Amino acid sequence: xxxxxxxxxxxxxxxxxxxxxxxxxxxxxxxxITADLLAFCAIPSLxxxxxxxxxxxxxxxxxxxxxxxxWDADPVALAADPAFPGMEVPxxxxxxxxxxxxxxxxGKRLLLVAHTDVVPAGEPASWTTPAFVPESRDGRVFGRxxxxxxxxxxxxxxxxxxxxxxxxxxxLAGEVxxxxxxxxxxxxxxxxxxxxxxYVGDAAVIPEPTRLDVVTVSAGAITFRLAVPGxxxxxxxxxxxxxxxxxxxxxxxxxRADETARNAAEMRPEMRxxxxxxxxxxxxxxxxxWASSLPDRVVAEGRYGVRAGQxxxxxxxxxxxxxxxxxxxxxxxxxxxxxxxxxxxRFSSCEVPAGHPLPMGLAATAAAVTGxxxxxxxxxxxxxxxxxxxxxxxxxxxxGPGDVRVAHAADEHVALDEVEACARTLAAWIVGxxxxx
Numbered sequence: 416x417x418x419x420x421x422x423x424x425x426x427x428x429x430x431x432x433x434x435x436x437x438x439x440x441x442x443x444x445x446x447x448i449t450a451d452l453l454a455f456c457a458i459p460s461l462x463x464x465x466x467x468x469x470x471x472x473x474x475x476x477x478x479x480x481x482x483x484x485x486w487d488a489d490p491v492a493l494a495a496d497p498a499f500p501g502m503e504v505p506x507x508x509x510x511x512x513x514x515x516x517x518x519x520x521x522g523k524r525l526l527l528v529a530h531t532d533v534v535p536a537g538e539p540a541s542w543t544t545p546a547f548v549p550e551s552r553d554g555r556v557f558g559r560x561x562x563x564x565x566x567x568x569x570x571x572x573x574x575x576x577x578x579x580x581x582x583x584x585x586x587l588a589g590e591v592x593x594x595x596x597x598x599x600x601x602x603x604x605x606x607x608x609x610x611x612x613x614y615v616g617d618a619a620v621i622p623e624p625t626r627l628d629v630v631t632v633s634a635g636a637i638t639f640r641l642a643v644p645g646x647x648x649x650x651x652x653x654x655x656x657x658x659x660x661x662x663x664x665x666x667x668x669x670x671r672a673d674e675t676a677r678n679a680a681e682m683r684p685e686m687r688x689x690x691x692x693x694x695x696x697x698x699x700x701x702x703x704x705w706a707s708s709l710p711d712r713v714v715a716e717g718r719y720g721v722r723a724g725q726x727x728x729x730x731x732x733x734x735x736x737x738x739x740x741x742x743x744x745x746x747x748x749x750x751x752x753x754x755x756x757x758x759x760x761r762f763s764s765c766e767v768p769a770g771h772p773l774p775m776g777l778a779a780t781a782a783a784v785t786g787x788x789x790x791x792x793x794x795x796x797x798x799x800x801x802x803x804x805x806x807x808x809x810x811x812x813x814x815g816p817g818d819v820r821v822a823h824a825a826d827e828h829v830a831l832d833e834v835e836a837c838a839r840t841l842a843a844w845i846v847g848x849x850x851x852x
Contacts, residue, residue, distance in 0.1 A: 432783045432843055435582055439846040440784050440839040442577035448569055448834050449551055451475065455565040456549035456558035460531050462504045465597040465605075468531040469510035472568070472595040476514030479576045481593075485512040488608035490598075496611070498806055503601035503638070503759040509608050512595040514572075516579055518849055522589025524616035525848060526809065527575070527841065528606060528799060529568035530599030533560035534823050541825035555828040563822035566829035567622025567815035567837065568595065574841035578849075587849040592616070599799050602760025606799040607806065615807040618773045618848070621800055622837055624817030624829070625792070627781060629774045631812055632685045632793035633800050634692050635721030635762035637730055640714065641666065641697075641738070643753045647711040656709040657747050659702055663713045666753060669741035670695050670717075677722060677733070685769075685793030686723050692795040693720030723793065727761035762797025765804040765811075773810045780844040781814070785836050789814070814840075 432440065460468035473485045487508035493499055510531075536546030536559045544550050549558030556566070571593050578591065594614055596605030623630075643663045648656025674695040686692040695717065702713030721730040738755050742748040767774060769791045782788035794813070803811040816833035 432780070433847070435586065435850055436843040436846045438581040439578050439842040442581045443573055443835060443838045443842055445831070445835050447576070448573050448838060449556070449831060451569045451572060452556045452561065452566060452834065453549045453551060455569060456556065456561050457547060459547045460533055460560070461535060462532040462598060462600045463506045465531045466510045469512050469595055469597065472531065472572070473512045475572060476512065476593065479514070479572070480579060481514040481516055481575065483512065483514050487511070488605070488612070490604055493604060493608055493611065498607070500604060500607050500762070500802060501602040501760040502598060502604050504598070506598070509597045509605050511597060511605055511609055513609070513614060514575065514593045515590055516575055516587070517584060517590040518587025519585045520588040522587070522849055523618070524589060525591040525845060526594060526614065526616045526619035526803070527571040527591065528594045528596060528619055528621045528803065529564055529571055530596050530605065530799065531568070532597055532600050533563070534600055537825060543826050551831070554832060555830050557826055557828040559827055561829045562624045562817035562827050563819070564623050564815060564817070566817050566834045567624065570816060570834050570837035571622050571841060573838040574845060577838065577842040578845050582846065582850055589849045591845050591849065596799065603762070603799045603802050606802045610802060610807040615803070615809045617809070619803045619809045619811040620777065620841065621798060621811060621813050622815030622841070623798055623813045624819045624822055625813050625815050626818050627785070627814065627816065627833060627836060628789045628792045629778050629812050629814050630794050630800070631769050631774050631791050632683060632723050632766045633764060633798055633813070634686065634723055634793070634795045635725070635727060635730070635764045635797040635801060637719050637721060637727050637734070637757055637761055638716065638759035639719055639734060640716050640756040640758055641753055643713045643715065644751045645709065645711045645713070648709045650707040650709065653709050659710045659713040662745070662748055662753070663700070663715055665745060665748070666738060666741050667697060669737055673733070673737040677720070681722065683723055683793065685791070689793060689795050692793065693722050694795065695719050720795065721762060721764050721797070723764045723766060726763045731757050763801050763805060765801035767804065767810050767812055771810060774812050776847070777812060777814055777840070777844055780847060781840045784840045784843055
């Protein structure tokens with residue numbers, strides 16, 4: 416699929432909608448959005464347990480009159496694919512659903528892709544109200560997943576329903592598909608499965624929380640496990656041993672220096688604006704067996720950023736080089752080097768050129784619907800966007816309601832005004848692409 420095959424909306428100067436687009440935007444139902452969002456947030460669809468959320472979405476798609484295909488992909492079979500993106504939560508099935516609104520005439524295929532899984536709620540006492548007893552108050556819906564990303568899922572669902580009402584299938588050329596996917600939070604196996612099942616298209620929008628800006632560049636991340644050796648000794652004679660914890664401190668300092676250098680080398684303005692687009696952290700440390708013994712082994716797990724324009728494999732090579740250089744520079748680690756394992760989700764980076772018709776057209780439509788032109792931005796984290804671009808060869812952007820700073824947090828929430836604005840924008844954009852006359 417080349418850029419020239421995708422017409423997009425008019426460029427930055429566009430400030431108004433055609434009557435058919437306006438009718439689709441106006442067909443969005445705020446009450447339906449609120450009811451659906453509360454219902455979805457009441458389903459505790461933790462990563463690995465998305466079946467009930469998938470089934471609920473399938474029922475809502477059927478009620479909307481869409482063609483529905485619900486299936487369970489086999490993660491074991493998919494894992495044999497060399498491009499499999501990894502997985503951190505054990506599972507035997509990937510629950511997926513596709514709802515299709517097909518026009519009366521042939522044309523382009525548009526995808527709206529939303530993940531149904533959410534992260535654990537954390538400490539219950541940190542929530543004002545229970546995480547899976549969602550509540551609407553002060554114009555917001557509170558609950559685990561409200562922001563990441565059931566608000567976006569509901570916006571996409573309501574956009575599809577609005578387009579089905581006006582102009583309806585007879586007014587469309589082509590089709591739009593809403594994909595509900597599992598396992599985004601731990602690598603993206605659900606979207607990978609959908610791509611391998613043939614769900615690719617001419618353009619895709621993932622309504623992840625972006626505060627209604629358009630994400631064109633996304634960094635990525637890999638997860639690592641670092642086993643650092645030492646030599647045990649009694650605490651009273653610690654100079655006779657080598658502390659694995661001290662060795663970890665040395666390697667941690669090397670990772671900090673590597674982080675500084677990698678971020679300083681970034682020239683893309685969208686990424687430089689983030690301050691620290693490629694973060695390295697150590698999140699867990701385990702080691703030692705006795706309080707008065709020098710630890711002879713420490714295991715640390717962490718996250719290493721994937722630079723824009725870089726694959727997960729390329730980032731792994733940089734990480735391995737940084738650890739090797741640090742070990743080679745230390746007399747003891749040179750002969751007893753740390754071992755490095757890459758595990759879990761592998762998030763490569765991805766990018767759609769800022770001048771591509773997809774982000775330009777979507778931004779122009781959003782400006783016409785909301786009165787505010789979105790910024791074209793980069794983000795420092797990975798998402799399923801990279802799978803659609805890199806594996807599905809489908810131009811893709813992120814555009815959705817909510818602020819990522821409250822995703823995964825206690826009292827997670829999303830503003831209903833943003834969910835509605837997203838739905839209205841997506842409805843107008845779909846019509847602009849599939850009913851341009």
